Amino acid sequence: MKENYTIKDIAEMAGVSKGTVDRVIHKRGKVSPAALEQVNKVLDKIEYKPNPIAKSLKNNKNYNISILLPDAEADPYWEPCYEAISQVENEFSHFGIKIHKSLFKPSSTKSFKKAADALIDSKPDAILMVPLFYIEAENVAKRCVEADIKIATFNNYIKDHKINFEIGQDLFQSGRVAAKLFNMLLGKSGSIAILHIDEAFQNASHMQEKERGFKDFFNLNKKLDFKIDVHNLKKESKITFDQTIENFLKSIDPIDGIFVTTSKAYLIANHIATYTPDSVIIGYDLVSENIKYLEENKIAFLIHQDPKKQVYLSLTNLIEFFLFDKPLQESVLLPIDIINTENFPQYLN
Amino acid sequence: MKENYTIKDIAEMAGVSKGTVDRVIHKRGKVSPAALEQVNKVLDKIEYKPNPIAKSLKNNKNYNISILLPDAEADPYWEPCYEAISQVENEFSHFGIKIHKSLFKPSSTKSFKKAADALIDSKPDAILMVPLFYIEAENVAKRCVEADIKIATFNNYIKDHKINFEIGQDLFQSGRVAAKLFNMLLGKSGSIAILHIDEAFQNASHMQEKERGFKDFFNLNKKLDFKIDVHNLKKESKITFDQTIENFLKSIDPIDGIFVTTSKAYLIANHIATYTPDSVIIGYDLVSENIKYLEENKIAFLIHQDPKKQVYLSLTNLIEFFLFDKPLQESVLLPIDIINTENFPQYLN
DNA sequence: TTGTACGCGTTATCAC
DNA sequence: GTGATAACGCGTACAA
Numbered sequence: 001m002k003e004n005y006t007i008k009d010i011a012e013m014a015g016v017s018k019g020t021v022d023r024v025i026h027k028r029g030k031v032s033p034a035a036l037e038q039v040n041k042v043l044d045k046i047e048y049k050p051n052p053i054a055k056s057l058k059n060n061k062n063y064n065i066s067i068l069l070p071d072a073e074a075d076p077y078w079e080p081c082y083e084a085i086s087q088v089e090n091e092f093s094h095f096g097i098k099i100h101k102s103l104f105k106p107s108s109t110k111s112f113k114k115a116a117d118a119l120i121d122s123k124p125d126a127i128l129m130v131p132l133f134y135i136e137a138e139n140v141a142k143r144c145v146e147a148d149i150k151i152a153t154f155n156n157y158i159k160d161h162k163i164n165f166e167i168g169q170d171l172f173q174s175g176r177v178a179a180k181l182f183n184m185l186l187g188k189s190g191s192i193a194i195l196h197i198d199e200a201f202q203n204a205s206h207m208q209e210k211e212r213g214f215k216d217f218f219n220l221n222k223k224l225d226f227k228i229d230v231h232n233l234k235k236e237s238k239i240t241f242d243q244t245i246e247n248f249l250k251s252i253d254p255i256d257g258i259f260v261t262t263s264k265a266y267l268i269a270n271h272i273a274t275y276t277p278d279s280v281i282i283g284y285d286l287v288s289e290n291i292k293y294l295e296e297n298k299i300a301f302l303i304h305q306d307p308k309k310q311v312y313l314s315l316t317n318l319i320e321f322f323l324f325d326k327p328l329q330e331s332v333l334l335p336i337d338i339i340n341t342e343n344f345p346q347y348l349n
Numbered sequence: 350m351k352e353n354y355t356i357k358d359i360a361e362m363a364g365v366s367k368g369t370v371d372r373v374i375h376k377r378g379k380v381s382p383a384a385l386e387q388v389n390k391v392l393d394k395i396e397y398k399p400n401p402i403a404k405s406l407k408n409n410k411n412y413n414i415s416i417l418l419p420d421a422e423a424d425p426y427w428e429p430c431y432e433a434i435s436q437v438e439n440e441f442s443h444f445g446i447k448i449h450k451s452l453f454k455p456s457s458t459k460s461f462k463k464a465a466d467a468l469i470d471s472k473p474d475a476i477l478m479v480p481l482f483y484i485e486a487e488n489v490a491k492r493c494v495e496a497d498i499k500i501a502t503f504n505n506y507i508k509d510h511k512i513n514f515e516i517g518q519d520l521f522q523s524g525r526v527a528a529k530l531f532n533m534l535l536g537k538s539g540s541i542a543i544l545h546i547d548e549a550f551q552n553a554s555h556m557q558e559k560e561r562g563f564k565d566f567f568n569l570n571k572k573l574d575f576k577i578d579v580h581n582l583k584k585e586s587k588i589t590f591d592q593t594i595e596n597f598l599k600s601i602d603p604i605d606g607i608f609v610t611t612s613k614a615y616l617i618a619n620h621i622a623t624y625t626p627d628s629v630i631i632g633y634d635l636v637s638e639n640i641k642y643l644e645e646n647k648i649a650f651l652i653h654q655d656p657k658k659q660v661y662l663s664l665t666n667l668i669e670f671f672l673f674d675k676p677l678q679e680s681v682l683l684p685i686d687i688i689n690t691e692n693f694p695q696y697l698n
Numbered sequence: 699t700t701g702t703a704c705g706c707g708t709t710a711t712c713a714c
Numbered sequence: 715g716t717g718a719t720a721a722c723g724c725g726t727a728c729a730a
Contacts, residue, residue: 003411004411004445006706006707006708007707007708007709008707011717016716016717017716017717017718018707018708018709018717018718019709019710019711019715019716019717019718019719020715020716020717022708022709022710023715023716026709029715030715030716031715031716032715032716035715035716049442049443050443050707050708051406051443051706051707051708052443052444053402053405053406053444053672053706053707053708054406054706054707054708054709054722055707055708055709056402056708056722057400057402057403057406057706057707057708057722057723057724058707058708058709058710058721058722059708059709059722060721060722060723062352062353091675093398094398094399094400094401094673095401095402096352096353098352170695173691173692173695174692176691177689177691177692179691180689180690180691181689184534184649184689185533185534217691300533323402324443326440333695334695335686335692335695335696336691336692336695337684337686337687337692338686338687338688338689338692339687340526340529340530340533340687341529342522342525342526342528342529342566342685343522343523343526343684343685343686343687346519346522346682346683346684346685347684355722355723355724356723356724356725357723357724360701365700365701366700366701366702367701367702367723367724367725368700368701368702368725368726369699369700369701371724371725371726372699372700375725379699379700380699380700381699381700384699384700399723399724400722400723400724402722402723402724403706403722403723403724403725404723404724404725405706405724406705406706406707406708406722406723406724407705407706407723407724407725407726408706408724408725409705409706409707699730700729700730701728701729701730702727702728702729702730703726703727703728703729704725704726704727704728705724705725705726706723706724706725707722708721708722709720709721709722710719710720710721711718711719711720711721712717712718712719712720713716713717713718713719714715714716714717714718
């Protein structure tokens, strides 16, 4: 009982040549019925699994993967993604994997389009993108399929069957996670503000999903009595973003909880002591300013979306598909990590 | 500017043969000074990275990895490890990786020893074990080194430099995570019981580390005023374990919080309503009974030690070391996952 | 001391 | 239709 049969083994057992076996296995035709039967008889008896390493060696191709994501200058949320890219580059450069990073301004559709155009023109084997702009991203997906470029997304979703691989978090559910945390901290009743803080509302669908999940939790728990208000805060023309936040806090009555659906919880935490010092804040993402206020106990919890892991898993999935024919997973949902002062370091590594 | 130089390329550039280049690279000697210089000159100019795939193909070995872990019959905590094993087996069987699972009774040192002996005798390429019994595990490590078997541990640590790879959680810190959660739920003061519930105290060092971290948090926060009692609960001779628990609860005054350092929080949650209904329980591990009480809001939080991920990462690390010469990491600390009713499903997958 | 030739398993090409 | 053969890159045995 051998374990790993090779084409050569099969050829001997069937009394034909390697070439014929290959033609049978790959259904290339040009095989006589007699030979076909011989080979199939052997294939039925044993389990043939082609050696992926040999295949890969023969292939001997360089693969180019391009990744299209926002500039971390504009938002440090994206910083960890860069680390993941370097890490994957180091791990797989020996295997002929080239990764090309392309940045766009998260506030500019044009910038996204321009970068995407350039990427598609360069004809990489795959593009991994953050589909911040729905329509434009759909268009990119379409053109990738036409150009035979594998297309994957992370962080956001576009519901498009053309996407070969997508990874992210269940945002609705993460809203529920936040709601449950407030429930545990505040008890059976209270007032909570949902704040969508985003300079230009690129993350509109993101934020809405979280809001929906959040409200869903309280709606389904009839024993709870919470007053929930929703506020959209974006940059006003003549004043700084920070002042906009401050003006907002001035304008409202003290509240028990503040749920910030973006990574901008620090903007609120910064002013909380002055205006509504007893408010519990829950926000998203381990950007350094958020961690600072977490450690000062001004932010109670953060929810971690692990952008680094998203990039790492996206890239390794694509790479193993290219190198070893591992089937591409279609959709991956990452866990919703709850972070407090004590467990954040391990998530940063 | 080529990217991936092969030995053949270098040979041509240096005006020597492949064999000579190989001898230089692997320092096998038998090279004339002149040739040595030629080759080194080329090697200085370019960056040579041997193709790991070709190396691996040539190698063409089957690797046997044995994994020694407790029987999940005795404790369902180990169940997810089995899943990880199957998953890795499926992913890498094509690569000539064989994984052999060997179980021992977590309550029996003898059973551990016996299983370990058999494994070592079978001379696998690597052994991954749960070092539940310190001295015996040290002995296994020693004999593995002698027999040239790579030795790795997960879930528990033994401080032994012979271990080639170890993975687990920072238990001290996870105690602090629990403490912080109690702090947030209970406020500035209260009474908390630390319960070490373990049928035979195999996990003694485990539990003590968590206790130390837990107390450390409250000791360092001078503004907090918590009364903390420690109780060891193990099976008494004549009655069931469950009755032991019940007797304990009967014997104490109502308390604000209960910190269970093992996966046995469900045993407490089961009786909480009768004896101390307002106690907040925090425990460890996503075993199904714990999740049941989590969903009933009888357990506030669970801390997830992700045994499945521990096994998965251990195995893939070893495999990539064997197949592709990836350097073995030495020590990996997994994040300390905080689990509530809303985010547990994603951690189970 | 050096170069050559072969094998690992798969695939593609090329005579027959 | 078919089988033989070369090639991918590395390691190594062996002949020169």
